Amino acid sequence: MTGDFLAVDRITRSFGGLKAVGGDAGLSFSIGKGAFLGLIGPNGAGKSTVFNLICGVLKPNSGQVILDGTVLSDLTVSEIAARGLGRTFQTPRAFPSLSVLENVLVGADNEGEHVLAALSRRWRARDAELTEKAFDVLARVGLADRAADSVSNLSGGELRMLEVARQLIRDPRILLLDEPTAGVDPNLQRKLSALLAGLHRDGTTMIVVEHNLHFLLEIADRVVVLQSGELLAEGSPGEIKSDARVISAYLGANHAA
Amino acid sequence: MIWAQLLTTVVMFGSVYAVLTLALNLQYARGGMINFGMVAYFAAGAYAYAIVTQAPPEGLDQYLFGFAAPWWAGFLAAGLASLAFAVLTGWPTLRLRGEYLALTTFAFAEVFHSVLLNERRIGNGSVGLSNVERPDVAWTGLDDTIVYAVAALTMMLATAYVFNRILASPYGRVLDAIREDELAAQTVGKKITRIRFEVFLISAIPVGFAGALYAMITTLVSPTLYTAEVTFTVWIALVLGGERTIVGAVLGTMALIFIQESLRVYPFETVRAAQIAASAEEILTGAIFIVMLRWQPFEKLMKKGRPS
Amino acid sequence: MASGGTMTLFAQFLVAGVATGCFLILATIGFSLTRRVEGFLNIAHAQLIGVSAFTTWAVNVLLGWHILAAAAIGIVFTALVGLAIGRLVYEPIRHHGPAVMLISSVGVTYVIGGIVDAAVGTGIRTFDIPLATSYEFFGVRITDYQAMVMALAALSGVSMALFLNKTKIGLAVRAMAANPELAASRGIDVRRTSMATWLLASGLAGLAGVMLGVVATLSTDIAFRQILQVLAVAILAGLGSLYSVILSGLIVGIAMDVSVLWIPAGYRPLIAFALVIVVLLFRPEGLAGRKSS
Numbered sequence: 001m002t003g004d005f006l007a008v009d010r011i012t013r014s015f016g017g018l019k020a021v022g023g024d025a026g027l028s029f030s031i032g033k034g035a036f037l038g039l040i041g042p043n044g045a046g047k048s049t050v051f052n053l054i055c056g057v058l059k060p061n062s063g064q065v066i067l068d069g070t071v072l073s074d075l076t077v078s079e080i081a082a083r084g085l086g087r088t089f090q091t092p093r094a095f096p097s098l099s100v101l102e103n104v105l106v107g108a109d110n111e112g113e114h115v116l117a118a119l120s121r122r123w124r125a126r127d128a129e130l131t132e133k134a135f136d137v138l139a140r141v142g143l144a145d146r147a148a149d150s151v152s153n154l155s156g157g158e159l160r161m162l163e164v165a166r167q168l169i170r171d172p173r174i175l176l177l178d179e180p181t182a183g184v185d186p187n188l189q190r191k192l193s194a195l196l197a198g199l200h201r202d203g204t205t206m207i208v209v210e211h212n213l214h215f216l217l218e219i220a221d222r223v224v225v226l227q228s229g230e231l232l233a234e235g236s237p238g239e240i241k242s243d244a245r246v247i248s249a250y251l252g253a254n255h256a257a
Numbered sequence: 258m259i260w261a262q263l264l265t266t267v268v269m270f271g272s273v274y275a276v277l278t279l280a281l282n283l284q285y286a287r288g289g290m291i292n293f294g295m296v297a298y299f300a301a302g303a304y305a306y307a308i309v310t311q312a313p314p315e316g317l318d319q320y321l322f323g324f325a326a327p328w329w330a331g332f333l334a335a336g337l338a339s340l341a342f343a344v345l346t347g348w349p350t351l352r353l354r355g356e357y358l359a360l361t362t363f364a365f366a367e368v369f370h371s372v373l374l375n376e377r378r379i380g381n382g383s384v385g386l387s388n389v390e391r392p393d394v395a396w397t398g399l400d401d402t403i404v405y406a407v408a409a410l411t412m413m414l415a416t417a418y419v420f421n422r423i424l425a426s427p428y429g430r431v432l433d434a435i436r437e438d439e440l441a442a443q444t445v446g447k448k449i450t451r452i453r454f455e456v457f458l459i460s461a462i463p464v465g466f467a468g469a470l471y472a473m474i475t476t477l478v479s480p481t482l483y484t485a486e487v488t489f490t491v492w493i494a495l496v497l498g499g500e501r502t503i504v505g506a507v508l509g510t511m512a513l514i515f516i517q518e519s520l521r522v523y524p525f526e527t528v529r530a531a532q533i534a535a536s537a538e539e540i541l542t543g544a545i546f547i548v549m550l551r552w553q554p555f556e557k558l559m560k561k562g563r564p565s
Numbered sequence: 566m567a568s569g570g571t572m573t574l575f576a577q578f579l580v581a582g583v584a585t586g587c588f589l590i591l592a593t594i595g596f597s598l599t600r601r602v603e604g605f606l607n608i609a610h611a612q613l614i615g616v617s618a619f620t621t622w623a624v625n626v627l628l629g630w631h632i633l634a635a636a637a638i639g640i641v642f643t644a645l646v647g648l649a650i651g652r653l654v655y656e657p658i659r660h661h662g663p664a665v666m667l668i669s670s671v672g673v674t675y676v677i678g679g680i681v682d683a684a685v686g687t688g689i690r691t692f693d694i695p696l697a698t699s700y701e702f703f704g705v706r707i708t709d710y711q712a713m714v715m716a717l718a719a720l721s722g723v724s725m726a727l728f729l730n731k732t733k734i735g736l737a738v739r740a741m742a743a744n745p746e747l748a749a750s751r752g753i754d755v756r757r758t759s760m761a762t763w764l765l766a767s768g769l770a771g772l773a774g775v776m777l778g779v780v781a782t783l784s785t786d787i788a789f790r791q792i793l794q795v796l797a798v799a800i801l802a803g804l805g806s807l808y809s810v811i812l813s814g815l816i817v818g819i820a821m822d823v824s825v826l827w828i829p830a831g832y833r834p835l836i837a838f839a840l841v842i843v844v845l846l847f848r849p850e851g852l853a854g855r856k857s858s
Contacts, residue, residue: 055444081446093441095434106434107445110427115455118426119419127427170445291664349846355664356606356804357845360796364841367793371838375831485789489671496668529686536683543675550669551658 005033011063021046021229026063029224034203038216041226047209055087056080086172090179092159094151101147104134107166141165157184174205181212265406271514272409275507276416276467277491280460282506288456289436291359294366298339298461300483302468305338306331307478310390321378328392332469339465347457374480385479389472405474416463496549573704578823584711586818587718591773593798595766601742602762605666609673615788617643617774622690632694640771647767682785690783710779734761797837803853
């Protein structure tokens with residue numbers, strides 16, 4: 001499925017004179033609506049930087065990112081997120097003083113989050129709706145029974161699922177997941193795999209950065225391989241698995257049979 | 258009898274200051290914004306009230322404006338003045354973080370103080386405006402101080418109620434989220450600057466009203482009453498009460514004002530003894546402040562109480 | 566058209582401004598050093614200026630010692646007080662972050678201020694020193710004490726530069742200022758460097774306190790009033806920058822004193838605050854130009 005839902009167009013990004021992403025021509029790749037793109041590469045390839053460039057944490061030095069026709073360059077992180085882009089982090093981020101349920105709830109767009117509405121009681125109905133939805137989402141990530149729990153009681157893997165849940169309640173049009181299986185036990189990984197497959201079936205566009213190639217190659221439509229911030233290879237999982245350049249780039253790394 | 262007098266005074270001034278502490282609680286403990294210029298919003302309210310309610314200048318008066326309006330008009334003007342000052346100082350600064358915001362708010366407050374002190378045309382400079390208009394409370398049949406204590410208490414409780422309503426709603430959740438992890442909040446589309454600005458403005462309005470009430474109580478507005486000392490007293494009150502909770506903010510303020518007022522009325526033998534007592538109070542409150550910030554005992558108590 | 570008289574007047578204020586600026590440099594280097602190495606804005610730094618001034622006064626006037634001996638005692642005492650506070654109060658709360666440390670320094674300000682208030686009481690104090698002798702160059706007056714402040718500021722600047730570049734501890738301080746974790750991992754003794762920083766910063770505040778007592782009359786609130794100007798200088802320099810403090814101190818000092826030609830004297834402190842606002846809003850990294858972390 002080609003066609004640009006999200007297009008990364010010749011972006012480059014340097015830090016203090018060192019080019020982290022882009023090379024000479026800039027980095028380009030795109031993803032069609034409803035597709036599942038895997039983004040892989042050895043350490044230091046710039047995968048998280050690319051994510052930061054897409055979601056607005058960093059601005060590209062040249063080139064642009066286009067989401068469904070909208071150029072994202074001048075938008076803030078919040079504005080980009082408001083256009084339907086969801087993103088999780090390598091180290092999961094949770095809000096410590098909120099419960100598990102509230103961590104998810106806060107992800108949703110809630111009119112109670114305006115001062116005047118907060119003073120009246122108008123937000124109650126919507127909040128009740130959203131709470132139901134939050135429970136649904138928590139169930140999907142397997143955390144429904146922990147809803148009232150404090151975030152500090154969650155394991156690393158559970159925190160990751162919580163972060164995913166927080167994005168899911170927003171019904172994002174495109175979801176960027178940064179190493180979702182890192183530090184996650186095999187049992188939870190299976191759940192995650194099923195969850196992502198389910199999202200894929202439902203039509204959510206996804207880009208997943210992963211080191212665990214075995215996990216990724218089973219569910220991704222297409223894979224983009226980065227090395228030193230530049231595009232090394234691009235293709236279906238099968239093609240990438242047997243690509244000599246990719247294998248040598250990952251020499252010693254876990255490339256599954 | 259002296260105890261009743263003291264308590265009334267403590268309730269009166271304590272409630273006025275508690276409004277400021279509540280505003281600071283909202284801004285810092287929940288909103289994550291360090292405001293070192295709270296006194297300026299207080300002063301804006303006080304001066305606005307005085308200027309709006311006083312008679313136009315005559316004779317030796319050096320100030321330029323006086324509108325002789327009734328007290329409730331002055332009261333409203335006070336809230337508006339504080340709001341205006343918050344818009345002016347908040348809009349360019351709320352993208353600043355932490356210490357930078359602290360310094361900017363501090364500088365704005367000092368600029369305001371300097372202007373009040375030097376610009377005779379606003380408020381008679383260092384002399385200030387005296388005989389500030391008071392509403393007629395004789396009809397209640399009660400002592401003036403008691404009436405104002407009740408008024409201040411009511412204002413404080415109303416402010417606490419409104420703030421609590423705001424914080425108990427999804428707005429409070431969002432505020433906590435922004436304070437704890439701004440980037441994560443941004444990735445779910447929260448508009449950080451707008452929300453922070455709103456919090457800043459909403460919390461400034463009651464501070465203006467408190468300024469008006471304070472002007473009514475003291476019947477004098479003068480720059481010497483509105484120095485950084487007010488700002489830091491409120492900070493100490495906030496930390497004393499455990500920072501986080503509304504109840505804590507009120508209790509911390511009451512405790513601090515109680516200590517200060519007790520020292521003021523205590524019949525010391527010599528002036529020097531009174532000075533030393535005042536210094537001791539400074540040292541003690543500073544020490545408690547440091548201790549509270551370090552060990553945060555109330556936070557720990559609250560964490561223990563929460564079910565896990 | 567600027568007549569000879571106006572030029573002389575301007576030059577006079579310029580000289581006064583340089584003297585003020587040199588005092589501000591002395592008062593602010595320690596503050597910036599603390600910010601750079603310990604990572605937070607220590608509002609209580611200005612209180613140390615008061616500690617030094619009044620300790621020196623006490624030894625000089627109450628004990629009757631020569632001003633130089635009194636000054637030495639004042640400076641050393643202040644350095645030790647600063648060290649004690651650094652280890653006892655600030656060190657244990659470092660992990661809470663610079664915001665909490667800034668707020669805590671308000672508490673420290675109150676404690677030190679209260680102690681000084683209790684010990685000294687109200688009223689004005691002056692050192693027991695000879696009256697200032699005035700010299701005239703091209704119609705511009707300068708006193709020996711003003712010249713002393715300038716000389717000391719220059720000396721401090723040079724000494725700091727030598728210290729930071731040539732001595733082992735100085736290099737350690739620079740490394741810590743740049744990157745504490747990296748410095749620690751490279752084997753730099755963080756504790757000792759931290760102690761050295763507190764001693765040095767507080768000692769400089771002590772020196773500033775002595776000079777304050779030399780050129781001005783002392784009252785217990787004078788210390789707190791200095792923090793506003795110290796902040797202005799530090800911010801204009803760029804928080805944490807040391808060399809820019811010299812330029813920044815001179816700019817602020819001169820701006821404050823020369824401004825008297827055009828605006829009422831009461832607004833003199835306003836220059837400092839207005840500078841703070843303008844710099845923070847438009848160029849938070851100050852003269853140094855580097856975005857501080």
